[in-house]
Amino acid sequence: MTRVYLTLVWLLACTAAWAAGEVELMHADINLSDKTSLQRGARIFMNYCLTCHSAQYMRYNRMAEDLDITEEVLKSNLMFATDKPGDTMTISLTPEDGEKYFGVTPPDLSVTARVRGADWLVTYFMTFYRDENRPWGVNNMAFKDVAMPHVLWEYQGWQRPVYKEVKEPGGETVMKIDHLEQVKPGILSPEEYQLMVNDLVNFLVYLGEPIQLKRFKIGSWVIIYLVILLFILYHLKKEYWRDIH
Numbered sequence: 001m002t003r004v005y006l007t008l009v010w011l012l013a014c015t016a017a018w019a020a021g022e023v024e025l026m027h028a029d030i031n032l033s034d035k036t037s038l039q040r041g042a043r044i045f046m047n048y049c050l051t052c053h054s055a056q057y058m059r060y061n062r063m064a065e066d067l068d069i070t071e072e073v074l075k076s077n078l079m080f081a082t083d084k085p086g087d088t089m090t091i092s093l094t095p096e097d098g099e100k101y102f103g104v105t106p107p108d109l110s111v112t113a114r115v116r117g118a119d120w121l122v123t124y125f126m127t128f129y130r131d132e133n134r135p136w137g138v139n140n141m142a143f144k145d146v147a148m149p150h151v152l153w154e155y156q157g158w159q160r161p162v163y164k165e166v167k168e169p170g171g172e173t174v175m176k177i178d179h180l181e182q183v184k185p186g187i188l189s190p191e192e193y194q195l196m197v198n199d200l201v202n203f204l205v206y207l208g209e210p211i212q213l214k215r216f217k218i219g220s221w222v223i224i225y226l227v228i229l230l231f232i233l234y235h236l237k238k239e240y241w242r243d244i245h
Contacts, residue, residue, distance in 0.1 A: 023141045026126055028118035028201050032212055038067050041203025044196065046078045048151045049109060052098065055089035057110040058207055066206070066213050102147045103135070113208040118201050125152065125197040129159045129180050141177060156193045157186030 031037060042063060045055075064074045064085065074085060081091060095105040113121060124142040128150040131139035136149040141161075150156075164178040186193060206213065 023123060023127065025117075025119040025142075026123045028122040028205075029198050030118050030202055030205050032202070032206055032216070034202070035068050037199045037202050038206055039069060040196075041199040041201070041206075042067060042069070042078060044200045045109075045203050045207075046080065049200075050081070050089060050091060052091065052093055052102075052106040052148075053109045054091045055110045055207055056108055058089050058210065059086055060089065061085040062210065066210055104147050106148070109204065109207065111208045113201070113204040118205050121201045121204060122197055125200065126156075126194065127159075127180060128153070128156070129161050129177075130183070131161075141180070152193075152196070153186065155186045155188045155196060156190075157182055158184040 060074060060079055060082075061071075063069070064071065064078075069078070071085060075083065079085070081087075081089075093106070098105040116124075120142060124140060127141035128138050128146075129141070130137060134145065135147070138146070138150045138153075140146040159180040160183045161177040162179050162181055163175045165173050166176045167173050182190070188196060
């Protein structure tokens with residue numbers, strides 16, 4: 001039994017390391033009640049992600065209703081592939097063309113935040129670095145040999161890896177990335193870019209489970225109802241058992 005338990009622990013540790021890409025994950029400051037952040041994230045997503053990646057389980061009008069976006073703003077600033085607010089967020093890029101251009105078909109992003117996790121997504125967007133050996137000239141610490149170009153490079157600028165010697169369990173010494181350093185500044189400061197990434201990831205978390213916004217609101221009222229009900233039942237119980245006590 002102990003051996004089975006240790007095996008499961010080892011498998012979970014290996015899975016976590018694989019998911020993180022052997023990099024320490026950064027923290028995502030997720031706040032789905034911050035509609036302004038979600039609106040900024042939606043704008044970034046529509047302009048930089050929806051060209052190659054679809055979000056086919058979300059409709060434009062559903063997003064607009066949830067995030068308090070007017071129909072005028074939706075049509076003029078957030079809808080580039082259709083003029084019908086009731087349409088889902090599909091793209092014109094076919095899977096065949098995607099594989100031709102990038103080597104793999106760009107995945108649908110509807111539930112990426114639920115699969116990968118918010119911390120992984122923040123780390124992914126923050127850790128692109130220059131790698132001339134890759135087709136698009138970039139690589140990523142969270143996703144080694146990533147096929148995607150760094151679409152936000154104008155905002156972040158360019159980073160390069162700084163290596164260090166690491167001794168493997170077998171005794172072999174290898175060079176591994178220690179950290180990234182900026183070699184060309186972007187439009188935004190590092191702090192501003194991190195806020196931009198957090199807005200985008202905040203939106204991706206919403207995209208993965210949009211009902212969360214209403215569920216949290218309903219949950220608050222349910223808790224208030226249960227507290228009031230508990231108060232009433234407690235005094236009712238005291239009244240029923242008064243003669244016995």
